[in-house]
Amino acid sequence: MKYLSLVVANLKRHKLRSILTIASVALALFLFASLRSVTTTMAAAAQFGGARRLVTLNATGLVFPLPLAYGNRIKALPGVTGLSWANWFGGRYGDGKNFFANFAVDAQSYLDIYPEIILPADQKQAFLQDRTGAVIGERLVSQFGWKLGQDVTLQGTIFQGDWTFKIDGIYHPTDPAIGDNVLIFHHDYFDERIGRAGIAGWYIVQIDDPAHAPTVAKAIDDMFRNSSSPTKTGTEREFQASFATMWGNVSFLMSTIGLAVVFAILLVTANAMMMSARERTGEIAVLKTVGFSDGLLFALVMVEAGALALTGAAIGLGAAKILYPAINFNGAGFLPGFKVATSTLVIGALVAIGLMLASGLVPALRAARLPVIQALRKVE
Amino acid sequence: MIPIAYNVRSVVQRPVSTALTALGVGLVVAVFIGMLALANGFSAALAKTGSKQNVIVLRKGADSELSSGLGRDIASIIAADPHVATGADGRPLVSPEVYVLIPLAKSFDTTQIANVVARGISDQAWQVRSNITITEGQKPTSGRAEVCVGSRLTTRFPHTGIGQTLHFAGRDWTVTCHFTAAGSAFESEIWGENEQFMPVFRGEVFQSITFRLKDPASFTEAQRALQADKRMTVDAHREADFYAQQSQLLGRILSFLAVMITAIMAVGAVFGAINTMYAAIASRAPEIGVLLTLGFRPWTVLVSFLAESAFIAVIGGFLGCLFSLPLNGIVTSTTNWSSFSEIAFSFRVTPFLLLIGLIFAVVMGVVGGFFPALRAARLQVVQALR
Numbered sequence: 009m010k011y012l013s014l015v016v017a018n019l020k021r022h023k024l025r026s027i028l029t030i031a032s033v034a035l036a037l038f039l040f041a042s043l044r045s046v047t048t049t050m051a052a053a054a055q056f057g058g059a060r061r062l063v064t065l066n067a068t069g070l071v072f073p074l075p076l077a078y079g080n081r082i083k084a085l086p087g088v089t090g091l092s093w094a095n096w097f098g099g100r101y102g103d104g105k106n107f108f109a110n111f112a113v114d115a116q117s118y119l120d121i122y123p124e125i126i127l128p129a130d131q132k133q134a135f136l137q138d139r140t141g142a143v144i145g146e147r148l149v150s151q152f153g154w155k156l157g158q159d160v161t162l163q164g165t166i167f168q169g170d171w172t173f174k175i176d177g178i179y180h181p182t183d184p185a186i187g188d189n190v191l192i193f194h195h196d197y198f199d200e201r202i203g204r205a206g207i208a209g210w211y212i213v214q215i216d217d218p219a220h221a222p223t224v225a226k227a228i229d230d231m232f233r234n235s236s237s238p239t240k241t242g243t244e245r246e247f248q249a250s251f252a253t254m255w256g257n258v259s260f261l262m263s264t265i266g267l268a269v270v271f272a273i274l275l276v277t278a279n280a281m282m283m284s285a286r287e288r289t290g291e292i293a294v295l296k297t298v299g300f301s302d303g304l305l306f307a308l309v310m311v312e313a314g315a316l317a318l319t320g321a322a323i324g325l326g327a328a329k330i331l332y333p334a335i336n337f338n339g340a341g342f343l344p345g346f347k348v349a350t351s352t353l354v355i356g357a358l359v360a361i362g363l364m365l366a367s368g369l370v371p372a373l374r375a376a377r378l379p380v381i382q383a384l385r386k387v388e
Numbered sequence: 389m390i391p392i393a394y395n396v397r398s399v400v401q402r403p404v405s406t407a408l409t410a411l412g413v414g415l416v417v418a419v420f421i422g423m424l425a426l427a428n429g430f431s432a433a434l435a436k437t438g439s440k441q442n443v444i445v446l447r448k449g450a451d452s453e454l455s456s457g458l459g460r461d462i463a464s465i466i467a468a469d470p471h472v473a474t475g476a477d478g479r480p481l482v483s484p485e486v487y488v489l490i491p492l493a494k495s496f497d498t499t500q501i502a503n504v505v506a507r508g509i510s511d512q513a514w515q516v517r518s519n520i521t522i523t524e525g526q527k528p529t530s531g532r533a534e535v536c537v538g539s540r541l542t543t544r545f546p547h548t549g550i551g552q553t554l555h556f557a558g559r560d561w562t563v564t565c566h567f568t569a570a571g572s573a574f575e576s577e578i579w580g581e582n583e584q585f586m587p588v589f590r591g592e593v594f595q596s597i598t599f600r601l602k603d604p605a606s607f608t609e610a611q612r613a614l615q616a617d618k619r620m621t622v623d624a625h626r627e628a629d630f631y632a633q634q635s636q637l638l639g640r641i642l643s644f645l646a647v648m649i650t651a652i653m654a655v656g657a658v659f660g661a662i663n664t665m666y667a668a669i670a671s672r673a674p675e676i677g678v679l680l681t682l683g684f685r686p687w688t689v690l691v692s693f694l695a696e697s698a699f700i701a702v703i704g705g706f707l708g709c710l711f712s713l714p715l716n717g718i719v720t721s722t723t724n725w726s727s728f729s730e731i732a733f734s735f736r737v738t739p740f741l742l743l744i745g746l747i748f749a750v751v752m753g754v755v756g757g758f759f760p761a762l763r764a765a766r767l768q769v770v771q772a773l774r
Contacts, residue, residue: 025666028659035656039649068557068589069490070503070728071454098455107637166455168447238558253500254730256722261426265419269653272415276660279408283667342641342725 011304015312025284026316029277033320033363034327036273037356041328041348043266046339047259048349054252056185057244059218061121062225064211065247067238073207074237076199081231082213087224090214092117095195095207099162099171106151107341110162110191111209112198121214124183131156131177139197142173145188146180147338162191167202184345185248189338213241270359278367281313285371292375293383306376313368314361321360325353390679390688395696398672409664410704413749416650416657417708421745422715423646425735430642433733434635434724437572438627441604442516443471445597445614448621452634452727453487453596460484462620466597471610473600475515480599483513486585487595489729490556490578495546502730503723504541505577506556508585516600519572525550525565530581536565538575540719540732554578557588573631576721576731598627634726654752661756665697669764676764677772690765697757698750705749709742 019026064082066072073095083091094113101108115136119125127135127143135141148154154175161172173193181188199206215224225241232239292305300308329348331337337346399406438444445466450456463484466472472480486508494500511530514520528534535554542548553560561580569575586592601607611624625633669676679689716737724731 022666025663028663032656032659032663035652035659039652039656043649069488071489072589100451104451163449165449165451168449250501254503254723256730257720258722261720265423265649268415268419269649269656272412272419272653273656273660275408275415276412276657276664279405279412280660280663280667283405283664283671287667287670 011308015308015315018312019315022284025280029281029316030320030323032273032277033317033360034324036270036277037321037324037359038328040266040270040359041325041352041356042332043262043269044352044355045328045332045346045348046262046343048352049343049346050252050255050259052345052347052349053185053343054249055245056183056248057246059221059243059245060215061244062213062215062221062228062241063244063247064213064228064239064241067229067240072237073209074211074239076206076208078232078237078239079208079211082211082228085224085227085231087215087217087220087227088213089216090117090121092121092212093195093208093210094118094192094212095198095209096166097162097164097171097193097198098166099164099191101152101160101162104163108148108151108189108191109187110193112195113192114195115192118192118212121212122186124181124186125179126182127177127179135176138174138176139194140173141176142191142193143177143179144175144191146178147188147336148191149178150336151189160191167198169201171201184347187344189341189344212244274359274363274366278363281316281367282371285309285313285368285375288375289378289383292378293380296378296380297384302376306372309372309375310364310368313372314364317360317364317367318357321356321363325356329353390684390692392695395692395699398668399696399700402668405664405668406700406703409661410700410707412657412660413701413704413752414707414711416653416752417705417745417749418711419653420646420650420748421708421712421737421741422735423642423649424741424744425712425715425737426720427639427642427646428738428741429733429736430722430731431632431635431639432736433571433573433731434631434639435628436519436570437574438629438631439518440626440628441518441601442598442627443601443607443610443614443624444627444630445599445622445624446595448615448623450623453485454489454728456487456595457590458484458594458597458620458622460592460594462622463594463597465617465619466599466614469599469610469614471599471602471606471613473602475512479512481512481516482597482599483510483516484582484594484597485509485513486582486589486593488585488589492541492545492554492556495544498546502545502721503728504545505727505729506535506585506589507577507579508582508589509579510582513579513598516598517569517574519570520567520574521569522565522567525563528564528579528581530583533559533561533580533584534564535561535578535580536567537563538577538579539566539568540575540721541578542566543719544721544732557585559588571734573724573731573733576729634724637726638722638724650748654748658752658756661697661701661752662760665693665757665760666763669693669760673767673772676767677769680767680769681773686765689767690761693761693764694754694757697761698753701749701753701756702746704753705746708745708749712737712742712745 066074092114094111097110097112099110135143156175158175159172161170164171221243228241229239338344446456447458467480467482472482475481488506489503490506491501492504528536537548547554550563552563607626614624715735718735719732721730721732
């Protein structure tokens with residue numbers, strides 16, 4: 009411990025240089041953490057999905073609806089314990105610049121099947137009894153300044169006209185992948201206004217045992233194979249994962265850029281750290297003369313490099329960890345549940361240790377091996 | 389003035405340190421160019437999709453073809469409109485189109501599904517859209533279950549070769565041709581006859597109607613006439629503007645990312661460069677002392693060190709350009725969330741982007757070198773020489 013003041017004194021000698029080094033390491037790791045979190049958040053969203061929930065879609069494609077009449081037939085299948093349905097609405101609020109998801113759901117069964125949607129009991133009651141009511145995610149409150157009890161008018165893009173809903177409840181999702189920027193309203197009201205077309209965009213099927221998922225999925229698809237609208241049923245997780253793959257290789261791009269960023273900044277930083285260590289040849293020779301051992305000098309130089317790298321890493325990673333939740337970041341709605349994962353912090357810390365070794369090892373070894381006489385001769 | 393040769397020699401004197409700094413700057417520049425090339429390629433693909441001579445008609449309020457729907461009656465009203473150009477055969481150049489998304493499995497990983505656009509067109513579409521060229525095979529025959537596949541799809545999806553059979557919407561479709569569309573988003577689509585697509589998808593309804601203007605300058609007039617027509621409720625857009633607007637959301641995200649990421653990177657790299665130059669100057673203090681003693685003015689020392697820093701950065705800039713060149717033309721794909729369809733596009737590294745990259749490098753070098761150079765210029769001769 010008594011050598012600590014020596015290390016601190018060394019770091020303080022070129023204050024600006026130390027600060028700049030720490031700052032550039034911090035920036036590198038902040039960027040790294042941010043970019044990697046995009047990848048991990050997308051991967052986490054793809055992992056979402058209750059093991060007991062299946063999703064049934066029209067086999068022709070996402071944009072084609074299914075007859076509402078399929079509901080009762082699916083419900084009658086063995087292994088099915090619950091059923092709900094929903095339809096994409098695609099309404100626009102105001103100038104439409106702030107996109108958010110909104111869909112019509114069969115309210116009672118939808119809230120039953122998604123216990124992840126937390127809604128106060130009185131609000132839930134109000135919503136269930138109000139045919140033209142809607143429930144919104146808590147982010148929409150801050151995004152648009154909506155209040156409980158307020159009337160909100162959406163413009164239909166697919167289903168024309170102005171649709172006015174009364175906000176009966178504000179929910180909080182326990183699973184970030186469910187999204188806190190969604191508006192849901194009654195499917196029955198929706199169906200009535202579009203002239204009882206009797207359509208559902210997709211069905212959510214609850215089953216008794218996750219192990220039965222393949223059998224039930226096959227039973228549903230077989231039942232409608234030769235009908236006008238064949239279905240495609242999969243687990244909710246597969247459904248979510250298909251959305252994640254729609255990004256294409258965005259996550260690959262992000263990780264490549266992340267690596268390039270870290271590598272670039274670390275190169276420059278390691279170089280600067282090595283150069284500043286080289287200036288001290290004379291000093292190290294003096295320390296050796298007064299009796300510092302080779303091993304001790306090696307350790308001192310390494311500790312100094314480590315102090316710079318680790319302080320920078322702590323600032324950069326800490327900033328990422330604190331900043332994103334503080335500004336409630338969700339990538340303009342594209343990255344719900346954006347989170348800096350622990351694995352990212354661990355990898356970031358390892359990168360910092362790598363930097364310490366890369367920038368400290370050469371000067372530290374040189375310091376340890378420095379022949380005193382030669383070094384002192386160089387000084388004067 | 390201190391000869392540049394002095395700086396060049398000093399740089400060469402410490403090859404490792406110079407190489408590391410230049411490499412760092414190079415990587416920053418490469419990422420910068422790469423990200424702009426991505427945004428550029430995406431916007432270019434969609435901007436080229438539409439033509440200024442064409443008008444696309446959607447149902448009023450629909451913000452994409454997907455959410456639109458127009459009946460046959462509207463198609464005939466528009467075909468009879470006096471603003472519509474007529475083809476060589478005397479028929480109006482109008483293409484009422486069916487636009488749907490179909491799930492297709494990708495070649496390299498069949499568990500990955502992409503939503504591909506299937507567009508049902510009229511025979512006039514090949515003339516309405518002047519940038520379409522059939523590269524191989526014959527146009528689908530009217531009345532048959534045949535499709536033409538965009539060139540960007542052929543490598544990424546199985547069963548898209550000529551003569552092969554694609555299965556979608558519960559039917560088999562024979563691929564009879566491949567087409568290119570000057571790099572536009574149409575190349576990521578499957579085209580078939582609208583009359584064939586209507587019954588298997590959404591029934592008797594078109595999603596959009598595209599027509600060629602007789603006189604490209606008369607767009608506003610045509611738009612007003614169509615939108616005022618009491619028999620229908622439609623929005624008319626210039627085709628070029630419509631597709632450009634479809635690219636806005638993702639294009640903005642990509643450009644924003646490019647600027648954000650490189651800004652943070654650049655600051656980090658500049659900090660590193662400052663440190664490197666400070667260290668370089670500290671170890672060369674006696675040299676600088678000698679220069680000052682010889683009678684060089686302090687400002688020439690400042691300029692000399694700035695030039696040295698810029699020189700290293702320019703080497704880095706060239707390296708960055710070199711690194712980014714192989715990106716040019718690489719095809720990548722993502723979902724355009726405005727239309728919900730997958731679109732393939734290539735990185736476009738243009739000379740302009742390379743130039744911006746180089747300028748960016750010089751700026752980093754000058755900014756990074758300024759304060760260290762200032763310190764060099766202000767050195768006290770006596771102190772420096774000691």
